[in-house]
Amino acid sequence: MARLAADLATGPALGALAACAAGGAIAASLRIPLPWMVGPLLAMAGLKLAGVHLVAPRLAREGGQLIIATALGLYFTPLVARETLGQWWVLLLAAAFSTALGYAGGWILWRFGGVDRTTALFASIPGGATEMAVLGERFGGKPDRVAVAQSLRILLVVVIIPAALTLSGAHGTDAVEPAERIWSYEGLAMQFACAAAGGVLFQWLRVGNPWMLGPLAATIALTATGFGFSAVPPPLSAAGQVLLGCALGSRFEREFLRSAPRFAAVVVLSVVLGIATAAAFGSALAWAADLSMPTMILAAAPGGIAEMAITAKVLQLGVPLVTAAHVVRVIVLVTTSAPLFRMLRAAKRSARA
Numbered sequence: 001m002a003r004l005a006a007d008l009a010t011g012p013a014l015g016a017l018a019a020c021a022a023g024g025a026i027a028a029s030l031r032i033p034l035p036w037m038v039g040p041l042l043a044m045a046g047l048k049l050a051g052v053h054l055v056a057p058r059l060a061r062e063g064g065q066l067i068i069a070t071a072l073g074l075y076f077t078p079l080v081a082r083e084t085l086g087q088w089w090v091l092l093l094a095a096a097f098s099t100a101l102g103y104a105g106g107w108i109l110w111r112f113g114g115v116d117r118t119t120a121l122f123a124s125i126p127g128g129a130t131e132m133a134v135l136g137e138r139f140g141g142k143p144d145r146v147a148v149a150q151s152l153r154i155l156l157v158v159v160i161i162p163a164a165l166t167l168s169g170a171h172g173t174d175a176v177e178p179a180e181r182i183w184s185y186e187g188l189a190m191q192f193a194c195a196a197a198g199g200v201l202f203q204w205l206r207v208g209n210p211w212m213l214g215p216l217a218a219t220i221a222l223t224a225t226g227f228g229f230s231a232v233p234p235p236l237s238a239a240g241q242v243l244l245g246c247a248l249g250s251r252f253e254r255e256f257l258r259s260a261p262r263f264a265a266v267v268v269l270s271v272v273l274g275i276a277t278a279a280a281f282g283s284a285l286a287w288a289a290d291l292s293m294p295t296m297i298l299a300a301a302p303g304g305i306a307e308m309a310i311t312a313k314v315l316q317l318g319v320p321l322v323t324a325a326h327v328v329r330v331i332v333l334v335t336t337s338a339p340l341f342r343m344l345r346a347a348k349r350s351a352r353a
Helices: 002-006 010-027 035-049 060-073 078-085 088-112 117-124 129-138 143-167 184-205 208-225 233-251 254-259 261-287 291-298 305-315 319-352
Strands: none
Touching: 002 117, 010 035, 010 184, 010 233, 035 143, 035 233, 060 184, 060 208, 060 305, 078 208, 078 319, 088 117, 088 261, 088 319, 117 129, 117 143, 117 208, 117 319, 129 143, 129 184, 129 305, 129 319, 143 208, 143 261, 143 305, 208 305, 208 319, 233 305, 261 291, 291 319, 305 319
C-alpha cells in the first residue's frame, strides 16, 4: 500500500488516472459499449502514442483484476457452478480452438510481419500477455514485440466485440444474477480479504495471471459452497475497469510503432482475422451445444478473462460460462505453450537432420 500511495503522489500517475476517469466518463456519456474499460484504455493509449508522459500506477493492473475477479466470482452459485461444469467438453473445445488460432496467427505474423518464428508465435497465442512475453524471451524471442502485440490484441478485441454484439442487439438474454445483491462495508472487506488471499496464494505458487485467477478461484469457492459476504457495488466495479484499462493502455509506446509499423499492421490484420474466425467457431459451437450464440462468441473470442467476462456481465450474456471458458483457455495455453513449442522445435530439427 505504501508503494501505491507513493506512486499516486507523482504527477504522471495522477495524470493517467485523471485521463482514464475522464475517458470512461466520456465513453459512458456517448453510450459506448463497455465504457469504463474501453474509454480509459483508448484515452491512455492515445495519450501515450501522442508522446504524453503518463504512467499507470503500480498495482493498477492487480487492483483492477482483484475487483473484477471478485465481482465475477459471485455469479457462481451452487446451481450455476454445476451447470457450468456440465459443459466441460465445450470449455475444452474452446481452449483447443484458441491454441490452433494462436498458431495460425503466429504463421501469419512470421510470414508477413518480419519477425522470427518464436516472436511471432508467442505474440499470437491468446494467453496472458505477461506470461507470453516471458515465454517468448525464454525461447529467444523479442519480449517487447510480444508484449505490444498482445496489448494490440486486447485493445482490438475490447473495442470490436462489445460494439459488434451491442449493434447486433445481443443484450439481456441471461437471467443469472450474482449470489450477493446487497453490499456493506464490513462484508465487502471480508469478501476482498478472501479474494486477496487467493491472489497472494497463487502468486506464491507462481501461477500465471495470479491476481485474476487467485481472487476468482477464492470467490468461486466461497460462492459455490453457499458462502458470501457482500455484493460489489457498481461504482467499485467501474473503478476496477478504469484501473485495468489504464494498465492496458500504458503498454503502448510511440517509439515502438515508429520502429516497427509493418509488424504492428500485420498484428492488427491477424487479430481481426482471428476475431472473425472465433466468431464463426463460437456460432458453430453454440449450435452444436444448443447454447446462446452471443454467449459462445464471447467464450471463443481471443480476449482476456476480465475483458470478455465484463462484456458478458454488461450485456447479460452467460457470465459464468464465458468466465469459465476463458479461465480454462488461459490455463491450457499457459501450461501447454512451452512444452508444445519444445516438441515442435525438436520435431523440426529432427526433420532437418
